[in-house]
Each structure stands twice: as structure tokens, then as C-alpha cells.
Amino acid sequence: MDAALLEQMLLGALLALSVYLPLRCGQLSLATPGFYAVGGYVAALLSTRVAAFAGSGATSPLWALVAEMVLGGILAGLIALAIGGPVLQLRGIYLAIATIALVEILRVLNLNLPFTGGAMGIFAIPQPFEQADGYVLFTLVLLALACWLCQRLEVLRLGRAMAAIRDDELAAASVGIDTPRTKLIAFVASAVLAGVTGALAAHFLNAWNARAGSFDASITTLAFVVFGGSRYWLGPVLGGLVLTALPELLRPVGDLRLILFGSVILLGPLFFPQGLVTAERLRGLGALLGRAPQAP
Amino acid sequence: MSVGGLQRVGTGLLTLTLLLAGCASDPGDQPVALAGGVPVGAVLALTGNANVYGQDQKVGLELALQQRNTSGGINGRPLTLALEDSGSDEPGANAAFTLQINRGVLALVGPTLSQQAFSADPIAQRRGVPVVAPSNTADGIPEIGFFISRVSASSAVIAPMAIAQALKMQPGLKRAAVFYAQDDAYSTAETTIFQASLKEKGLEPVTVQRTQLNDQDFQNQISAALREKPDLIVVSLQAVDGGNLIRQLRELGYRGLIVAGNGMNTPNIYPICQKYCDGLLIAQAYSPELDTPANAAFLKAFKAAKGGAIPPQLTAQAYTALQVIGEALVRLDKRQPLAGAPLAAARKQLMQEILAGTYATPLGEIRFTPEGEVIQSQFSVAQVRMDPGGRSGRFALLK
Structure with a gap:
């Protein structure tokens, strides 16, 4: 395996975390690829059209990448903030349908806006790193930061409020949790993370077009979370890493690889309905490693 | 288990995954x-x-x-x-x-x-x-x-030839309708060239219909196009969606000439549009008769x-x-x-x-060329001829 595949896996893990955040308070949102595409377009446009961001045209400065990620995240977050209010009044499958529609609207917009390059998209995006290793290191830091924030949620009031809404929204509201606000925070955080990831991915993929944010991508990112488990942040991270790597790792089996890949996705939820990572399994693993002295 | 414990196990697992992933060196x-x-x-x-x-x-x-x-x-x-x-x-x-x-x-x-x-x-x-x-x-x-x-x-070289051939076959063509998939790079790039070539020959498209790569039903676009009474239809679509569109075009009663782009330049369209593929004009960068x-x-x-x-x-x-x-x-x-x-x-x-x-x-x-663009001199235009059963056919070169 090489650094480029590792980078793909890390991007997959980040997107999985973006799907996990709304799920953490019980909201099934499939909007992640839409925000991912928006972030990517911000980076692609800035680094190909604005001289300061473009650097030499082949290599761009690192600060420009960071700035694009911040701007991509902010734009995605603002879109989420604007539409989050009405959309989050929907629940369950209706919310999922609304977010699919959002992805579709963004995709058609991206195809038809005068500056996004149509179906061809934007290409010749300059590189902030000479080799994939640079991306891996940078993304690893970003993923670690995202994981740390998710871990903090386990103890923060916000995180506990999210968990309470997931378990029973009515009960959560009755004990004084501001449920609309909490859900909106989760939705916006998810959008920001997807936007930031998109800005990074646009550079890594050299070219960016509307296919980045399609319905197919929505389902793929959802599969990461279903496969890995949605209760604890490690689940989506593991799901994102494994499911992105698997089609590539299965190359030696030749034509069967996609059949095998499909079987894994099918068998995963069948045998592990809660996903690969659950609190019980983590506890068991902790005991096995002799690292869990405290009682729960 | 405490939060700290969970965190340790989590971080450990993550590190392990990444270590397993490993890194390969460049063989250069x-x-x-x-x-x-x-x-x-x-x-x-x-x-x-x-x-x-x-x-x-x-x-x-x-x-x-x-x-x-x-x-x-x-x-x-x-x-x-x-x-x-x-x-x-x-x-x-x-x-x-x-x-x-x-x-x-x-x-x-x-x-x-x-x-x-x-x-x-x-x-x-x-x-x-x-x-x-x-x-x-x-x-x-x-x-x-x-x-x-x-x-x-490049399609800039090939695409105009099929239009020229259509005009050679029916010099009186007046009303061209254009179809392309707006979410496909090949399709949008080629249609630009087709449309420019049509204009150059005085055939301003009477309608331009946009489809999606994964569309299967084109009735809306086809009805809208047929209302304009076109006598030439120019299609820049890939094999699967293009094949379906041609089939539906013929089923809805269009009888005129159809020019298709490079995306449909494969015998794999036969099973998709079957007998309706017949008569399709496609410019060729390869001639089996060479x-x-x-x-x-x-x-x-x-x-x-x-x-x-x-x-x-x-x-x-x-x-x-x-x-x-x-x-x-x-x-x-x-x-x-x-x-x-x-x-x-x-x-x-x-x-x-x-x-x-x-x-x-x-x-x-x-x-x-020093840039890596191919310099090729022989091109031709083929017309699809389907067998009576509609199962198989051939690309017949036109002189």
C-alpha cells in the first residue's frame, strides 16, 4: 500500500465523521457530499483563479491550502446554517430525503454556474505538497484533531445533549435541552468538516467536478458509518478507512474484487448490525490489552 | 470503562490501522x-x-x-x-x-x-x-x-466531419436539434464543437436538450425537441444513455438523420438501441478498410x-x-x-x-507534436447498418 491510497482512506474517514456528527444526535443527513463538493470548488477556484493562492501554478503555498480549507469550511457551514433551520424540522427518512435533494440542487448548480467549469470541472489544481506523503501527514493531523473533538463530545454538555436527543428527542426537550439548536450545531459542524475535507481533496485529486457531490457519494459515505458503527467516533473512522481501502486491497483477486467488496458491505451489517465498533467490543478489547483498570 | 480508557483504545486502534497501512517507496x-x-x-x-x-x-x-x-x-x-x-x-x-x-x-x-x-x-x-x-x-x-x-x-478534429457528411447526404437540412449530457465532461466538450460546426455550416440548432449521464427516460427532452420539427439530430452521449435516447427517438417517430459523437463509437451500442441504431452517422478515427x-x-x-x-x-x-x-x-x-x-x-x-x-x-x-498531440491524416465517417433481426450490425464506411 502506498501514501496515495492512505490519503484516500484518511479522506474517507473524515467524510465518515461528517456523516457521524448529525447521526450522533439522531439525524440521518446525507448532505455530506454536497458540502464536500462546495469546499472542493472553493479550493479549486481560489487556487486556479487567484494569483496569491495559485503560487507558481504547479505548486501552491501551504498557507493558501489552510486558508482555502477555512474558507471552504465557512462557506459550507453558512449554507448549512441557512438551510438547517427549516430542514432539521424534518425527521428520520424525511430528513434524509431533504438532504438528498440538497445534494442534488448543489450538484445541478455546480454544473450550471458560469464559473465552475460545467461537467468538465476545474483542472490543473496546483499542489501544496510535492508528494502524497505530505498530504498524509497533513490529513493525519486534521483527522486526529477531528477525532479529538469527537472524543471531547463524549464528556461535554453539548455531546451529552446530542446523545440524549438521539435516544429520545421528546424526553431530551422535556429536561430543558434546546433540541433545535443542538441539532443545528451538529448539522453545521458536519458541513464544516465536509467542506474542509473537500478543499483538501480538490488539491489531492488534481481536478474537481460536480461528480464529487453525487447521490452515489452520499450512499458511500453512509456505508462507512453503517459498516463501522455509529455510536462511537472510532466506528465511522474505521469504516471510512476500511471501505475506502478495500477495493484497492482486493485488486489481486482480479475481476472478483467488486463482488467481494459488495459481499463485505452486505455481510458487515448482517453479522454486526450495530457496526464493527461498539462500546462492548471496545471494552472487551481494552480488557484483552490489560488497559482498562477502571470500572465503567 | 472510563472515557480515558476508551480514548486510549481508540487511539491505539487508529495507530495500528495506520501502521498496517504502511508506506511504499518510489522505485524511480x-x-x-x-x-x-x-x-x-x-x-x-x-x-x-x-x-x-x-x-x-x-x-x-x-x-x-x-x-x-x-x-x-x-x-x-x-x-x-x-x-x-x-x-x-x-x-x-x-x-x-x-x-x-x-x-x-x-x-x-x-x-x-x-x-x-x-x-x-x-x-x-x-x-x-x-x-x-x-x-x-x-x-x-x-x-x-x-x-x-x-x-x-481530439473531438475538434473528428466531430465536424460527421456534420459535413450529413449535409452531403441531405443538402437541404435546415433544422438541427442537439442533445448532450450536462453532467458528463466528454459530452459537454464534444457538443460545444458540434454546435460550433453546425453554426459554421449555417445550421443554427433549433433546440439544445440537456440530459444526465444516468438518465434512462428521455421522453420529455425528445418531445420538446420534436416539437421543433428537426431534420437532423446531433447527439453527444455515451454508449448506454445515447443508445437509449436513439431508441426512444425512433420509437417516438423521428425519421430523420442522426449524427452521434465518439461516445457511441462502439459496437456495444447494438444491444442497447438494437434495430433503431440503424442509420446512425459516426465519424471515425479508424477505418477497417485502410x-x-x-x-x-x-x-x-x-x-x-x-x-x-x-x-x-x-x-x-x-x-x-x-x-x-x-x-x-x-x-x-x-x-x-x-x-x-x-x-x-x-x-x-x-x-x-x-x-x-x-x-x-x-x-x-x-x-x-512536441506536446504529445497525435498527428493523423486518415479519417472517415461510418453509418451503422443493423442486421434485419436487430441483434448485430456493422459500421459501414461512407465514401
Whole structure:
């Protein structure tokens, strides 16, 4: 395996975390690829059209990448903030349908806006790193930061409020949790993370077009979370890493690889309905490693 | 277990996964690995919606490999071809390109789609690996860099010929309708050229209908177009959606001429539009009737492998791409033996050799511009003729 595949896996893990955040308070949102595409377009446009961001045209400065990620995240977050209010009044499958529609609207917009390059998209995006290793290191830091924030949620009031809404929204509201606000925070955080990831991915993929944010991508990112488990942040991270790597790792089996890949996705939820990572399994693993002295 | 404990286990697992993932080193500074033969790679769309093209191309590569190795390989060493599937998307093409480059291949054939090329070719360019594209027709592909070339003529060259042919067949054409998939790079690039060519010939399109790559039902667009009473329909769509559109066009009563772009230039459209494919006009960068020894050898090999069928353009172009690399390798190895040469240097010299040569191929005699754009002189226009049963047909060349 090489650094480029590792980078793909890390991007997959980040997107999985973006799907996990709304799920953490019980909201099934499939909007992640839409925000991912928006972030990517911000980076692609800035680094190909604005001289300061473009650097030499082949290599761009690192600060420009960071700035694009911040701007991509902010734009995605603002879109989420604007539409989050009405959309989050929907629940369950209706919310999922609304977010699919959002992805579709963004995709058609991206195809038809005068500056996004149509179906061809934007290409010749300059590189902030000479080799994939640079991306891996940078993304690893970003993923670690995202994981740390998710871990903090386990103890923060916000995180506990999210968990309470997931378990029973009515009960959560009755004990004084501001449920609309909490859900909106989760939705916006998810959008920001997807936007930031998109800005990074646009550079890594050299070219960016509307296919980045399609319905197919929505389902793929959802599969990461279903496969890995949605209760604890490690689940989506593991799901994102494994499911992105698997089609590539299965190359030696030749034509069967996609059949095998499909079987894994099918068998995963069948045998592990809660996903690969659950609190019980983590506890068991902790005991096995002799690292869990405290009682729960 | 406490939160801290969970955190430790989580971090541990994450680190473990990443360690397992590991890292591979770049083989560029090592000598060319010639143990199993002279390594060349190909990346084709064998799955996803572009697989109909990849399958045609695979046949061409296999025949070219066989041809090279039965006529002495690379000065006695066999040429070996590692084929990888890119799927029909960009991340897949990137992963397959990287994998091939890390394997230490001297050159790459691929990827199938222009959209994939814009994403994957820069990787080869940065790592200094020659790429000969067998089917990318969008503008700007050879311009990606020194290491990127193609044997597939740009749609700017080919597309206008089919329009000219339609006007030759029916000089009175007045009302052209245009269809293209707005979410497909090939389609949007080609339709621009088609529309410009129509205007140039005084045939301002009466309607331009936009579809989506994954659409199957085109009734709305077709009804809207037929209201304009077109006498020529120009379609820039890929094989699957294009085939369905043509079928529905005919079913809804359109009887006029249809010009299709390079996306439908494959016999794999027969099962999709069946008897309704009949009469379709498609410009060709390859003519099976070309009377040269190179084409005769290709035809013979294809007929032996496929039992008498006529090779499609994509197969001929893929064959040509590998033939070009093979011949350039033979010349390079004679001038400067590959054995012991550092891989990075050999790749660079190979690219120079590819660009410098002239090749007698099934497509006719071809050369490259210094940028890597193909220079080809023979083109033709074919009309699809379906058998009465509608199961099979052929591309009949028009004079």
C-alpha cells in the first residue's frame, strides 16, 4: 500500500465523521457530499483563479491550502446554517430525503454556474505538497484533531445533549435541552468538516467536478458509518478507512474484487448490525490489552 | 470503562490501522526491473458506466501485446502488460495509476475517460512516467505536461466531419436539434464543437436538450425537441444513455438523420438501441478498410481472436497506443540498453523516443507534436447498418 491510497482512506474517514456528527444526535443527513463538493470548488477556484493562492501554478503555498480549507469550511457551514433551520424540522427518512435533494440542487448548480467549469470541472489544481506523503501527514493531523473533538463530545454538555436527543428527542426537550439548536450545531459542524475535507481533496485529486457531490457519494459515505458503527467516533473512522481501502486491497483477486467488496458491505451489517465498533467490543478489547483498570 | 480508557483504545486502534497501512517507496531511482520482461502498465475502465469502452480497449491491448511478443518483443525480452481497472471515476483512476507507477512500469496506457485523465495524468506527469492515452478526446489532455500524449484525435478534429457528411447526404437540412449530457465532461466538450460546426455550416440548432449521464427516460427532452420539427439530430452521449435516447427517438417517430459523437463509437451500442441504431452517422478515427500492412496485420489478429467481426475504433486506438510504446522501447533499447538503466531516466528517454518516432499503425501513419498531440491524416465517417433481426450490425464506411 502506498501514501496515495492512505490519503484516500484518511479522506474517507473524515467524510465518515461528517456523516457521524448529525447521526450522533439522531439525524440521518446525507448532505455530506454536497458540502464536500462546495469546499472542493472553493479550493479549486481560489487556487486556479487567484494569483496569491495559485503560487507558481504547479505548486501552491501551504498557507493558501489552510486558508482555502477555512474558507471552504465557512462557506459550507453558512449554507448549512441557512438551510438547517427549516430542514432539521424534518425527521428520520424525511430528513434524509431533504438532504438528498440538497445534494442534488448543489450538484445541478455546480454544473450550471458560469464559473465552475460545467461537467468538465476545474483542472490543473496546483499542489501544496510535492508528494502524497505530505498530504498524509497533513490529513493525519486534521483527522486526529477531528477525532479529538469527537472524543471531547463524549464528556461535554453539548455531546451529552446530542446523545440524549438521539435516544429520545421528546424526553431530551422535556429536561430543558434546546433540541433545535443542538441539532443545528451538529448539522453545521458536519458541513464544516465536509467542506474542509473537500478543499483538501480538490488539491489531492488534481481536478474537481460536480461528480464529487453525487447521490452515489452520499450512499458511500453512509456505508462507512453503517459498516463501522455509529455510536462511537472510532466506528465511522474505521469504516471510512476500511471501505475506502478495500477495493484497492482486493485488486489481486482480479475481476472478483467488486463482488467481494459488495459481499463485505452486505455481510458487515448482517453479522454486526450495530457496526464493527461498539462500546462492548471496545471494552472487551481494552480488557484483552490489560488497559482498562477502571470500572465503567 | 472510563472515557480515558476508551480514548486510549481508540487511539491505539487508529495507530495500528495506520501502521498496517504502511508506506511504499518510489522505485524511480532503482534500475528498471526486467526480470519478468519489459514492464508496461494499462489503466482502463473495466467496471462502471464506461466499461463498454474498456472492454473494447482491453482486446486491442491484448492483440498489440501478442503482436509485439511474436515479433521479437523488446529486442529479445518479452513485453509484459499489467492491466488494472480504474472503474469509471477519478479516485479509481488515480489509485490505479499510482499502483502501476509504484510497480515500476516504464509507461502507461490509459485512462479511458477524459475526466479521469484530468485527475490521474498529473500524477504520472509529476512522477515522470510516459502516458499514451488511447481514447481521451477532450481539449487540453496533451497540455497536462511533457509526459502526456495521446493517439486519439481530439473531438475538434473528428466531430465536424460527421456534420459535413450529413449535409452531403441531405443538402437541404435546415433544422438541427442537439442533445448532450450536462453532467458528463466528454459530452459537454464534444457538443460545444458540434454546435460550433453546425453554426459554421449555417445550421443554427433549433433546440439544445440537456440530459444526465444516468438518465434512462428521455421522453420529455425528445418531445420538446420534436416539437421543433428537426431534420437532423446531433447527439453527444455515451454508449448506454445515447443508445437509449436513439431508441426512444425512433420509437417516438423521428425519421430523420442522426449524427452521434465518439461516445457511441462502439459496437456495444447494438444491444442497447438494437434495430433503431440503424442509420446512425459516426465519424471515425479508424477505418477497417485502410489498405496498409499494419492494418492488415491488426485485422488478421482481430479476426482470429473475435471470429470475423470488424474491429471498433477504440480497439484499434488501444492497439496503436501499445504499439507506439513497444516500438519506442525497441528503438530506445537499441540506442541505450534498458538493462541496468535507472528507471526514472529510462522513463524520460522513452517519452522523448515516443514523441520522436513515426509509426505505421492501423490508424494509418501517425506522429506526435512536441506536446504529445497525435498527428493523423486518415479519417472517415461510418453509418451503422443493423442486421434485419436487430441483434448485430456493422459500421459501414461512407465514401
